[in-house]
Each structure stands twice: as structure tokens, then as C-alpha cells.
Amino acid sequence: MAGKIQSLSEEERAHLLPLLRNAQWVEVGTRDAIYKEFIFKDFNQAFGFMSRVALQAEKMDHHPEWFNVYNKVQITLSTHDCGGLSQRDITMATFIDQASLM
Amino acid sequence: MEERIEERAEAKPRSLTALQEQLIWALLGSGLSRDVLVQAIGELQRDRSSTGGERGERGDGESSEEGEMDFPPPIFRELEKLSPEETAKLRAEVDRLLQEDPWHVAKIVKSYMQQHNLPQREVVESTGLNQSHLSQHLNKGTPMKNQKRASLYTWYVKKQCEISQQFTNAKHGLASAEEQGEETRKGRRNRFKWGPASLQILFHAYERQKNPSKEEREGLVEDCNRAECHQRGVSSSQLAGLGSNLVTEVRVYNWFANRRKEEAFRHKLALDTPFTNQSASSSHHNIPPSPEHVLWGLTSCFPGVKYSQQILCDAVSSARGSVGERVGRLVVSPAQLEPSHTLLETHNPKLVSSGGPLPPVSTLTSLHSLSASPASSQGLIMASLPSVMSLGESSLLIGLASSQAKSVPVINNVGGGFTTLQPISFQQQLHGSSQQPISHQLQSHMGASPFMATMAQLPCHMYNKSDSPQYHTVPSSLLSQAMVITEGSSLGTLTSLTAVRQILTADPEELTDSPLQEDSLHMQPQTPVPVSSESLELYPVSQTTESHQSHILSPSPTDIGSYIPTQMVSTAQ
Numbered sequence: 001m002a003g004k005i006q007s008l009s010e011e012e013r014a015h016l017l018p019l020l021r022n023a024q025w026v027e028v029g030t031r032d033a034i035y036k037e038f039i040f041k042d043f044n045q046a047f048g049f050m051s052r053v054a055l056q057a058e059k060m061d062h063h064p065e066w067f068n069v070y071n072k073v074q075i076t077l078s079t080h081d082c083g084g085l086s087q088r089d090i091t092m093a094t095f096i097d098q099a100s101l102m
Numbered sequence: 103m104e105e106r107i108e109e110r111a112e113a114k115p116r117s118l119t120a121l122q123e124q125l126i127w128a129l130l131g132s133g134l135s136r137d138v139l140v141q142a143i144g145e146l147q148r149d150r151s152s153t154g155g156e157r158g159e160r161g162d163g164e165s166s167e168e169g170e171m172d173f174p175p176p177i178f179r180e181l182e183k184l185s186p187e188e189t190a191k192l193r194a195e196v197d198r199l200l201q202e203d204p205w206h207v208a209k210i211v212k213s214y215m216q217q218h219n220l221p222q223r224e225v226v227e228s229t230g231l232n233q234s235h236l237s238q239h240l241n242k243g244t245p246m247k248n249q250k251r252a253s254l255y256t257w258y259v260k261k262q263c264e265i266s267q268q269f270t271n272a273k274h275g276l277a278s279a280e281e282q283g284e285e286t287r288k289g290r291r292n293r294f295k296w297g298p299a300s301l302q303i304l305f306h307a308y309e310r311q312k313n314p315s316k317e318e319r320e321g322l323v324e325d326c327n328r329a330e331c332h333q334r335g336v337s338s339s340q341l342a343g344l345g346s347n348l349v350t351e352v353r354v355y356n357w358f359a360n361r362r363k364e365e366a367f368r369h370k371l372a373l374d375t376p377f378t379n380q381s382a383s384s385s386h387h388n389i390p391p392s393p394e395h396v397l398w399g400l401t402s403c404f405p406g407v408k409y410s411q412q413i414l415c416d417a418v419s420s421a422r423g424s425v426g427e428r429v430g431r432l433v434v435s436p437a438q439l440e441p442s443h444t445l446l447e448t449h450n451p452k453l454v455s456s457g458g459p460l461p462p463v464s465t466l467t468s469l470h471s472l473s474a475s476p477a478s479s480q481g482l483i484m485a486s487l488p489s490v491m492s493l494g495e496s497s498l499l500i501g502l503a504s505s506q507a508k509s510v511p512v513i514n515n516v517g518g519g520f521t522t523l524q525p526i527s528f529q530q531q532l533h534g535s536s537q538q539p540i541s542h543q544l545q546s547h548m549g550a551s552p553f554m555a556t557m558a559q560l561p562c563h564m565y566n567k568s569d570s571p572q573y574h575t576v577p578s579s580l581l582s583q584a585m586v587i588t589e590g591s592s593l594g595t596l597t598s599l600t601a602v603r604q605i606l607t608a609d610p611e612e613l614t615d616s617p618l619q620e621d622s623l624h625m626q627p628q629t630p631v632p633v634s635s636e637s638l639e640l641y642p643v644s645q646t647t648e649s650h651q652s653h654i655l656s657p658s659p660t661d662i663g664s665y666i667p668t669q670m671v672s673t674a675q
Contacts, residue, residue, distance in 0.1 A: 048124025055132035102131065 007084040016090055023097055032084030033076050038100050040071045052099040062088040192259050199255040205243040211258050212240040217334050219295045219347045229253040268343040292346035299329035319354045
């Protein structure tokens with residue numbers, strides 16, 4: 001990983017978080033992270049989605065915390081390096097939303 | 103194959119589970135193109151099987167090849183991509199070809215390769231055949247065992263598929279086709295090669311204009327690609343099929359640049375070589391004044407630089423086998439041979455003659471390898487000079503054989519001879535003491551070269567025009583070879599020597615034709631010797647006479663600039 005990633009500034013949060021909230025991302029109370037749950041038609045769809053996200057995560061070198069049971073996928077995004085949200089999380093969230101629609 | 107995958111996708115996977123399908127879409131969506139994916143599959147499978155030792159996995163068509171050929175991997179990769187049906191089809195086709203007359207099929211394969219400008223290297227790499235054997239089989243019908251022919255035909259059939267795929271893929275974009283065609287070849291692209299049709303177009307354009315603008319080049323790109331497609335029997339603009347032989351604007355640009363360089367080089371050689379300036383009318387413009395002087399007669403004799411160069415080239419090539427007879431000939435254009443032409447002639451059949459423009463380096467180096475032949479004295483002076491031939495019997499013949507016109511086997515380097523002298527290290531370094539007048543030059547460097555001996559006399563001859571008697575006194579053996587080498591550009595100095603005369607015919611017989619020409623001794627331009635000495639050095643060898651025909655050109659090491667190459671005076675015969 002390159003140098004220390006910075007967590008989002010207040011302005012950025014003020015700007016970006018509303019958009020994410022609109023997309024059903026919620027802020028986790030106990031930590032500086034965002035969470036969303038996805039439900040798919042069946043396991044195949046869910047896992048296909050996860051595969052796409054996984055490939056992107058590798059590309060970005062930014063991995064989500066997630067849980068999967070059959071057609072449900074629960075994802076929490078946070079940046080370990082800065083202990084909170086960073087721009088990467090925002091990017092990843094956007095991508096995840098797109099991937100879930102495919 | 104492309105179609106198949108799509109079919110599968112649309113028809114709901116019969117062979118693929120939903121998850122597999124999902125995973126595939128995920129992969130495809132991750133930036134992998136279908137082609138990359140498929141190739142990767144092939145590679146991975148191959149790697150796995152080879153490490154796992156599962157030889158059986160090899161594709162059908164290739165298995166024979168590989169099993170027999172020490173498992174050449176390259177074709178293997180491709181086989182993996184084929185479905186079993188396709189493999190079977192290929193096999194059937196290969197078997198059919200094997201039944202036919204091998205020579206007939208060889209001709210077919212060869213013409214296909216020519217049509218698509220495919221290098222033999224590619225075949226060799228993917229079949230494991232020996233290149234020499236392959237070449238002989240295709241060109242001359244040298245027999246080839248069935249197993250090997252099978253691998254050849256397998257390659258051929260697959261290549262046809264590939265090429266036709268490339269052409270169809272052109273519709274889908276060049277990139278995939280190119281990747282297919284090229285990356286499968288061990289990741290190395292075939293070297294681009296100009297096809298005959300394109301070359302024709304380019305040469306015509308070159309005649310019209312040597313320096314085309316970008317637009318013109320682009321036009322040529324279109325024309326050439328169209329022509330190449332036609333040659334392959336494909337509709338124009340299915341460019342992908344051309345693969346590595348696709349003509350691009352950069353290639354056209356480079357082609358023109360190279361032709362211009364070639365021409366400049368030829369021109370430069372012409373300028374540098376005094377010999378080549380023979381005909382006053384024609385060559386004058388080619389030669390700078392001083393060389394002209396030196397050449398005195400030569401200028402009139404030589405047709406023009408180009409011409410002579412041509413002759414040289416031709417002569418050289420034809421002279422290879424018949425150098426002997428040409429020995430006595432002067433290089434200069436036959437027609438013009440007049441006395442006092444000095445040409446360097448290489449006696450050595452091995453002389454390199456470059457048919458066209460002289461590649462600056464290659465010919466020189468090759469000449470360098472010419473070894474002095476047995477003939478006397480070698481002083482291979484100019485050995486390294488392209489034009490200088492090995493001493494062989496005749497050492498250098500410079501100038502034209504006086505009376506004979508002909509045969510100027512001249513080695514094409516004559517023109518370049520002088521220039522080339524420079525870089526070459528002569529065996530015998532004759533020290534050119536520039537200051538000394540030629541006559542005094544009895545260079546002992548030469549060692550015992552016989553010709554030196556003769557040379558000694560030459561100076562006298564030189565100066566006194568009338569030396570016919572003297573001339574003849576020169577050892578009968580052959581011409582005394584006076585080597586006059588002008589150092590630096592002082593061709594002018596040569597003139598003073600008038601030694602420039604030429605001719606050295608190594609063979610006595612040849613000399614008989616035109617016994618020394620006395621005239622030739624007289625330098626036509628009796629130009630005051632501007633120089634003196636510096637440049638000309640005659641190497642009067644102390645030994646005399648006779649004959650050695652060795653021509654030694656020892657150029658002054660550095661200045662040879664315009665050398666006046668050795669002048670061999672043929673004394674006698």
C-alpha cells in the first residue's frame with residue numbers, strides 16, 4: 001500500500017454521505033464505517049456479484065468485510081489504515097452498487 | 103469459437119451451470135477480454151498438464167507432432183483452444199493431405215506462405231521441424247517423413263483457420279485478431295515483411311516523390327494493404343488478416359527513409375571513389391574536381407558513378423565464379439575503358455557485391471574476410487576494402503584494362519572502395535609519407551612484396567610518359583603494380599603521379615591483349631602535381647620485377663578519404 005491513506009474530511013463527508021445514504025448505505029454506529037445488505041434471487045446471483053466485487057477489490061487493493069449466506073450478502077466498508085472511512089470506501093461502495101445491478 | 107460461447111450464453115447454459123455462467127460474466131466484466139480469457143485457459147491447462155505429466159491432454163492434431171517432436175509447446179497451446187470437433191476436422195484434413203503427392207502439397211503450402219508472407223521461422227517454431235529441411239522440402243521437394251509432414255500439414259491447416267478467423271474478426275475489430283494471431287506465437291510477433299505487391303506500389307511512388315507527406319503515406323498504406331489483401335484473395339479492408347504483415351504508416355515512412363538513405367549512400371560512394379568517375383561527361387558531376395584530376399582518364403572512362411556501381415555490382419556477382427578471367431579487367435565500365443583507368447578490381451570471387459545500394463557496413467566487413475589468395479604477394483592491402491580484392495593472383499587491378507573494355511568485373515565497391523579503405527585496416531600499412539614525392543617512395547613497409555619491386559620502377563614511368571620501354575621492362579610478369587594510394591583527399595597529388603594509371607591485370611594473359619598501354623602511362627591530365635606527395639605513394643618495392651601481381655594497396659591509414667586506390671600498372675604482358 002502506498003502512503004497513509006487519509007480518512008474523509010468533514011466537508012467530504014457532508015457531501016458524500018448523503019448520497020450513500022440514499023443508496024441504502026448506513027453508517028455503523030460503533031465505528032467509522034458504512035454497511036449495506038444485498039439480497040439476490042439465489043445463491044448463484046449472489047456469488048456472481050461477490051465474484052465481481054472480489055475482482056474489483058483486488059484491483060483496488062481494498063477489500064470489504066462481508067458475510068454471505070445463500071442469497072444474502074452483507075458488506076461493511078472501512079479503511080483499516082486510517083481507522084475510518086476514506087475515499088476508497090466511497091469508490092468501492094459505488095462499484096458495489098453497480099455490480100449488484102448486473 | 104466466438105459464436106459458440108455466445109450461443110451458450112444465450113441459450114442458457116446447457117453445459118454451464120448458472121454459477122459458472124456468473125463467474126464467467128464476472129471474469130469478463132473484470133477487464134478480461136474473451137480472447138485473453140480463452141488463451142489464458144489454454145495456457146493454464148497446458149501448464150497444469152505438463153507439470154502434472156498428463157501428456158494425454160494434448161490436442162489431437164498436435165499430439166503426434168509433439169510426441170514426435172519432443173513436445174514442442176507452441177502448437178499445443180492452440181490446440182487447447184479447439185473443441186474436439188474441430189480437432190477431428192483438422193486431423194481429417196491433415197490425413198487427406200498426407201495421402202496426396204508430397205511435392206504437390208509442398209507447393210501448395212509454399213505458395214500459401216508466400217501469399218501471406220509467413221516466415222519459415224514461424225513454422226519451425228511451431229512444428230519443431232528443422233528449418234533447413236523444411237526449406238528444402240518446400241522449395242526443392244526434398245523428401246520428408248510422414249510424421250514430419252503431418253506436423254507441417256497440421257500447422258498449415260491450423261494456420262488457415264487462424265488466418266480466416268483473423269479476417270473475419272476484422273469485422274469485430276483488429277485488436278482481437280491481432281492478439282490471436284500474434285500472442286499465440288510465444289508472445290512474439292512475426293517480423294513484418296513487405297510483400298511484392300506493396301513493394302511495387304512503393305517503388306512507383308518513390309519514383310514520383312522521394313519524400314511523401316503524411317497524407318501521401320497514408321494513401322500508400324491504404325493502397326498497399328488493399329493490394330496485399332487482394333494477393334491473399336481476401337476482400338480489401340479485412341486488414342486483421344494481414345496480421346503482422348499489416349502495412350502501417352510508420353512502415354511506409356521507414357521504407358522511404360531507408361530508400362533515401364540508400365540513395366545517399368550510393369551517391370556518397372560515388373563521390374568518394376575516384377575510380378568511378380570515368381566518363382568526363384557523365385561522371386564529372388559526380389566527382390569532385392580533385393579526384394577527377396587524379397583519375398585523369400578515368401573520368402572519361404567511367405560512365406557515371408551509378409552506372410559503374412551497377413556494373414560493379416553486376417560484375418561482381420557474376421564475377422564470383424569467373425573472377426579469374428576478369429582479373430585483368432578493370433573495373434570501370436567496360437565501354438570506357440581507356441587507358442588510365444584505374445579500377446580496383448577484385449579478383450577474389452568472394453568479393454562481396456551488393457547488388458543494390460551498398461550497405462555501409464556489411465559489405466565492408468565481408469570484404470574484409472577476403473583473404474589474399476595465393477597469388478603472389480599478397481599484400482592484401484585492400485583486403486578489407488570491398489572493392490579491393492584479395493590479392494590472389496591479381497591483387498588489385500586498378501583502372502581499366504586499357505584496351506579492353508569490358509569486363510569490368512569491377513566490384514561494386516569500386517565506388518566505395520576508396521571510401522571504404524578508410525576504415526579498413528590494411529595488412530600492410532604503408533606509411534604514406536606525405537611529404538615524399540612519389541618517386542621516392544620506396545616503401546619498405548611493404549615487405550617483400552613483389553609488386554613493390556615493380557613499383558619501384560613505376561615512378562619513373564610515371565613521370566616520364568614515354569616509358570613504354572620502361573614499362574615493359576618492368577618485370578614481365580605482370581604488371582608492376584604501382585600502387586598509388588592517395589591519402590586523404592589529395593587526389594590531386596595523384597595526378598602528379600600520373601600513376602594513377604591503372605590497370606593491373608593480374609593475369610598475364612589478359613595483359614597480352616593490350617600490352618601495357620603506354621598511353622595509359624601517360625596520364626592524360628598532366629596536371630601539375632599539386633601535391634606532392636602526400637598522398638601518393640608508390641610503393642616501389644625494392645624487389646623487382648616480376649611479377650607479383652600482388653596489388654597492395656596500403657592506404658594511409660587514416661586519410662584515405664579519397665584514395666586513389668592502388669593503381670596497378672600492368673607492366674606487361
